[in-house]
Amino acid sequence: MTTRAFGEPIQRLEDPRLLTGQGRFLDDIGHGALAAAFVRSPHAHARIVSIDVTDAVDVDGLVAIYTHEDLDGRAGEPLPLLIPHAALTHGRTAYALAKDEVNHVGEPIAMVVATDRYVAEDVCARIRVEYDFLPPVVGIEAARDGELLVHEDVPGNVAAHMVQSRGDAVAAIEAAPHVLELDLAIERSASTPLEGKGVHARWDADDASLRVYTSTQASTSVRAALAARLELPPDRVEVIAPDVGGGFGVKIVHPWPEEVLVPWAAIRLGREVKWAEDRREHFVGAAHERGQLQHVRVGFDDDGRLLGLDVTVWHDNGAYTPYGIIVPIITTTQLLGPYKPGAYRAEFFSLYTNTVTVTPYRGAGRPQGCFAMERTMDAVAAYLGLDRTVVRERNFIRPDEMPYDHGLIFQDGRPLIYDSGDYPATLEKLKKLVGWDEFEAFRDEARAAGRRVGIGLACYVEGTGVGPYEGGWVKVETDGSVVAATGLTTQGQGHKTVFAQVVAAELGVPVDRVTVTTGDTRRFGYAVGTFASRAAVMSGNALATAARKVRDKALRIAGEALEADPRDLEIVDGVVRVVGSPSGAPGGSIPLATVAVLANPLRYAFDREAERATQFGGPVDYSKPPVAEGESPGLEDTGYYSPPRSTFANGMHAAIVETDPDTAEITILRYCVVHDCGTLINPRLVEGQIHGGVAQGVGGALYERMVYDDAGQLLNASFMDFLMPYSTEVPFIETDHLETPSPLNPLGVKGAGEAGVIPGSAVLASAISDAEGFAITRMPISPSDLFSLRLARESR
Amino acid sequence: MSAAEELYEVSLVVNGVPRSATVPARRLLSDFLRHDLELTGTHVGCEHGVCGACTVLVDGRPIRSCLQFAVTVDGAEVTTVEGCTRPDGELGHVQQAFRECHGLQCGFCTPGFVTTITAYLEENPAPTADQAREAIAGNLCRCTGYQNIVASVLRAAELRAERA
Amino acid sequence: MKPAGFAYHRPATVDDAVAVLAEVSPAGKVLAGGQSLVPLLNMRLAAPEHLVDINRLTELAYVRVDGDEVTVGALARHADVEHDDAAYAVLPLLRDTLEHVAHPTIRNRGTTVGSIAHADPAGELTAVLTLLGGTATLRSMRGERTVAAADFFTGPLTTCADADELVTSVTFPVPEGRTGAVWTEVARRHGDYAVCGTGVVVTLDDDLRVAGARSAYVSMGPEPAVLDLTDAVAGAMYDDADWAAAGRLAAGRLEPDDDIHATAAYRSHLAEVLTARAAGDAARRAAVA
Structure with missing residues (x-):
């Protein structure tokens, strides 16, 4: 393996373990642990009158039953509101176990700890809860009506109301030659990782310390939250994200009720306790996203240039707001995509409903914003009789306008300023890839054969790599291997490979000599988490900084050993040498392993390498202290990266669909992606991220919805009825890349994790509209929905 | 329920090794493998037979281990993802193909794909791309979008032929 | 869970x-x-x-072809029936239909008799058994009885089997005469329960004119219903029959429900479209039979 790993599509370092069943996911840990299960509310809105455990207490294998009144101290307080915001005037969070009231089906009421999960569920089935029913608020319309309330002290069910604007959009629209209005809707979906959440906790009474494994996207922050909740010194709490079976946003929320309760019970019982969320629990006890109603008013000129854009969003935030109002903020800011309307006004209402809480799911509000903007672009094009790509092109921010300041505040509280991107070039590539200009010939051919086809496109810009910071630690061991750590977590993105590529490139070592640990507070204590497509930007640059410091130190030490100017030295394949000299040349090189030995003078020899580092091990300059002034022992260092603001990736998707004139079945014939996430560290892994995102976009557009009835029951809380796509539902994805480096960070990288999912509903709505000849305004769309739309049009 | 459950000794040959444990009749094969035998490569993603993460081979045929009681298959030969390696412990052809083609991301669903594809290629040693897509159509993956898994099936067929 | x-x-x-x-x-x-x-x-x-x-009752793990009928024992897996070449030779409809039942991994374990005994109105094999006028054989300490499919299914997820009875086998008769049979369905995802599915058997006379047409459905009502479509197409040449009329006839006689995946109106529409498609295909098969 060469040292030129950066930018190469190398195979992943994590794969051999995962492929042979040697991965360690949450439920693979702690075979001897007690099992937890929860009694969850079967009702959407109710007061708890009583909890009766009489029938439950004699079950063989029961260890403990806990309800809210057992939760002492801060464990019994409402869970934290993680991201407060001035506009979130009526934030509400749940208790770890419901106190007096439940606000959605699935809210935990009692915790059972037993010898195994089978027994724990037996006990749950025997606990009787008496309820006083309250009328449930289900659906955005019901919440907006405000007639019935989710929380009796939140008038109109409005958790937050926020307006952002640039210029006077209302006046610009009034003055515009043409005005259109659109009413749009997107339904709920959810992250739905194949592995649910899970927590394992072990209290070490002798050490007065707590070790928690949790399937999380933010282990460091879980530690802080647990220390606060359980009133423990932070340094007595270790939190580790083991192998995590997908996150996609839902695991960024913390602490989940179970994340507090399992450690709390482990401490109280002095026993290991584990909870592995099952699929049904995940549907009703985790989080959903996406559900919004939108109203768009747009004014434009004869060329299709947007003069004013005014958008109102009603966002369904579910029963609680533990993660603040990030999602609607992102919708209303990222909606703008690559465009620059003359004036813009965005208003949102974040509304409570008696349904599962809404927190970010991959894309985090962007798919909805992209849907609103791109439906608007198509509407403008249709109204003016212009090609849809032409209208978009005319509204693009040009490359020479970068950096471009939208005059709005982004989700990180910082100005919404695009750093770089070449949108016209991206569109040109996309048109070529999909054959945009040749499509009408294909349509004619298909039509002649009795087939109905359509083409669509959608563009997006994604703010990635939000702060505040991440850190990295890099150390060269005395055998020449390199260990590195960063605090943010990994859920399948291949961070251990990508970060190894970054470190290997900086240090000049083969990539397979670098071992990276993520998401383990024992290895790195300062971190934020994995969300907002930020890992490569944040930890990538932090690790690069740390590795560069280690490199500088190695060159300093090697320079002394080789009696060379460090500026004349390079590291190639793990050997420090004079630039250009062949390694192995006598006196001209020194292995990095030896430099690591020299960097850490020892008194005690415990192996052959250590022997060389002892005071009698080799030639010594007795005029200097063993560790030079200002230096620290060891070839290791720490680096941080904290960006001034987000860096903005972009992309454009095009799809060709076929709609069956008889059965209304929708088939994707082609799906094309052009993507620009700056410098690519590993093209193969970026492409994998795009594929996965597109599959989720297709799922959200054509298959997935959360179906609640009027009583607030989730009717499809299973993989039988929540239709995640199988291989047969996902099209072959054709991709092309641009690489417009970010000027904001040393590596020039932008985030790639969420991109693929963002334009899914927008591009497929565009293509289906094109095939059918009428505008699709509500997603997802099933064949049955399309059939209903056709009927409604025929009867008009 | 306060009376202890009746227990059954269940003996299986797992990946060529005789294994047994004493469990209640309701112990699912998935839990038996994972928690009684501590072979945690087999994963559980839904426990209602849809996701396929728990797929193992019983007497050579892929089945959902979450939809079987261990006691039902007492005496059977079971192959799990741990048994899909080469005899020397190196990656088997399906595993190697997944690595080469980036056929996995989080790796949670992967064991079910590896077992399913291993059995599939025994019956269909040279699938087309469409057949490869069809072959994995009963397993859910939330990370990869399947494209690289389809490629992995095709690559595994090549590797299998080369190693034969 | x-x-x-x-x-x-x-x-x-x-x-x-x-x-x-x-x-x-x-x-x-x-x-x-x-x-x-x-x-x-x-x-x-x-x-x-x-x-x-009953997984030890290996005596019931059989697929038997006996002249004009295929009998499936209670321990035959779907995959055993699907891959039985002798059964396919006389009744290709079984394999054609089984390919729509979930995914291969499920078919490796699920039994054909079990899915019929489960009487799921979305289960393809229940419809096929009814369509072909098949029978189920039930055993108990009280003796053995054979029940016609039409009497066996008594409602969604319910059959006439008593609590002490074991369904030991089902028998699918091969349709008499010059016939073709086709199964088709629309499902949300490949392998899901159908939104609407239909099996159609078309019988032709010696002049290749339609002598009879019958259809059965899944997900179109509480239990499998068999419709006689002959009136809409009787006497027409196999390649000139008004199959759309047969589809309309079928749709008019089915009363499906709304569910989370489809409206009743869409289901009825699908029944019309799919019946016409399947019947036309079945007639073409009969013509070359």
Whole structure:
């Protein structure tokens, strides 16, 4: 393996373990642990009158039953509101176990700890809860009506109301030659990782310390939250994200009720306790996203240039707001995509409903914003009789306008300023890839054969790599291997490979000599988490900084050993040498392993390498202290990266669909992606991220919805009825890349994790509209929905 | 329920090794493998037979281990993802193909794909791309979008032929 | 999602099995492939006191072709039926239909008789058995009886089988005369239960004119219904019959429900479209039979 790993599509370092069943996911840990299960509310809105455990207490294998009144101290307080915001005037969070009231089906009421999960569920089935029913608020319309309330002290069910604007959009629209209005809707979906959440906790009474494994996207922050909740010194709490079976946003929320309760019970019982969320629990006890109603008013000129854009969003935030109002903020800011309307006004209402809480799911509000903007672009094009790509092109921010300041505040509280991107070039590539200009010939051919086809496109810009910071630690061991750590977590993105590529490139070592640990507070204590497509930007640059410091130190030490100017030295394949000299040349090189030995003078020899580092091990300059002034022992260092603001990736998707004139079945014939996430560290892994995102976009557009009835029951809380796509539902994805480096960070990288999912509903709505000849305004769309739309049009 | 459950000794040959444990009749094969035998490569993603993460081979045929009681298959030969390696412990052809083609991301669903594809290629040693897509159509993956898994099936067929 | 406890029985013979069923009746439930039952147990939507596991009754693991009928024993897996070449030779509809039943991994374990005994109105094999006028054979300590499919299915998820009875086999008769049979369905995802599915058998006379047409459906009502479509197409040449009229006739006689995946109106529309498609295909098959 060469040292030129950066930018190469190398195979992943994590794969051999995962492929042979040697991965360690949450439920693979702690075979001897007690099992937890929860009694969850079967009702959407109710007061708890009583909890009766009489029938439950004699079950063989029961260890403990806990309800809210057992939760002492801060464990019994409402869970934290993680991201407060001035506009979130009526934030509400749940208790770890419901106190007096439940606000959605699935809210935990009692915790059972037993010898195994089978027994724990037996006990749950025997606990009787008496309820006083309250009328449930289900659906955005019901919440907006405000007639019935989710929380009796939140008038109109409005958790937050926020307006952002640039210029006077209302006046610009009034003055515009043409005005259109659109009413749009997107339904709920959810992250739905194949592995649910899970927590394992072990209290070490002798050490007065707590070790928690949790399937999380933010282990460091879980530690802080647990220390606060359980009133423990932070340094007595270790939190580790083991192998995590997908996150996609839902695991960024913390602490989940179970994340507090399992450690709390482990401490109280002095026993290991584990909870592995099952699929049904995940549907009703985790989080959903996406559900919004939108109203768009747009004014434009004869060329299709947007003069004013005014958008109102009603966002369904579910029963609680533990993660603040990030999602609607992102919708209303990222909606703008690559465009620059003359004036813009965005208003949102974040509304409570008696349904599962809404927190970010991959894309985090962007798919909805992209849907609103791109439906608007198509509407403008249709109204003016212009090609849809032409209208978009005319509204693009040009490359020479970068950096471009939208005059709005982004989700990180910082100005919404695009750093770089070449949108016209991206569109040109996309048109070529999909054959945009040749499509009408294909349509004619298909039509002649009795087939109905359509083409669509959608563009997006994604703010990635939000702060505040991440850190990295890099150390060269005395055998020449390199260990590195960063605090943010990994859920399948291949961070251990990508970060190894970054470190290997900086240090000049083969990539397979670098071992990276993520998401383990024992290895790195300062971190934020994995969300907002930020890992490569944040930890990538932090690790690069740390590795560069280690490199500088190695060159300093090697320079002394080789009696060379460090500026004349390079590291190639793990050997420090004079630039250009062949390694192995006598006196001209020194292995990095030896430099690591020299960097850490020892008194005690415990192996052959250590022997060389002892005071009698080799030639010594007795005029200097063993560790030079200002230096620290060891070839290791720490680096941080904290960006001034987000860096903005972009992309454009095009799809060709076929709609069956008889059965209304929708088939994707082609799906094309052009993507620009700056410098690519590993093209193969970026492409994998795009594929996965597109599959989720297709799922959200054509298959997935959360179906609640009027009583607030989730009717499809299973993989039988929540239709995640199988291989047969996902099209072959054709991709092309641009690489417009970010000027904001040393590596020039932008985030790639969420991109693929963002334009899914927008591009497929565009293509289906094109095939059918009428505008699709509500997603997802099933064949049955399309059939209903056709009927409604025929009867008009 | 306060009376202890009746227990059954269940003996299986797992990946060529005789294994047994004493469990209640309701112990699912998935839990038996994972928690009684501590072979945690087999994963559980839904426990209602849809996701396929728990797929193992019983007497050579892929089945959902979450939809079987261990006691039902007492005496059977079971192959799990741990048994899909080469005899020397190196990656088997399906595993190697997944690595080469980036056929996995989080790796949670992967064991079910590896077992399913291993059995599939025994019956269909040279699938087309469409057949490869069809072959994995009963397993859910939330990370990869399947494209690289389809490629992995095709690559595994090549590797299998080369190693034969 | 772990099943509740149950008393477990694993008889080694059919005689033992019916003895156990008699003993525990009505609290017993038969476990065969488990592909429908175990999800219900795991979700605790069902919690039988006694489970009678028939996976040791290897005497019932057979697919027999006997002249003009195919008989499937209670322990034959879907995959065994699907891959049985002798059965395919006389009744290709079985394999054609089974390919729509879930995914291969489920078919490796699920039994054809089990899915019929489960009487899911979305289960393809229930419709096929009814369409072909097949029978189910039931055994108990009281004796053996054979019941016509039309009498066997008594409602959604219910059959005429008593709690002490074991369905030991089902028999699919091969349609008489010059016939073609086709199964087609629309499902949300490949392998899902159909939104609407139909099997159609078309019989032609010696002049290749339509002599008869029958259809059966899944997901179009509480139990499998067989419709006689002959009136719409009788006497027409096989390649010139008004299959659309047959589709309309069918749709007019079905009363499907709304559910989370489709409206009743869409289902009716699909029944019309799919019936016409399947019937036309079946007629073409009959013509070359």
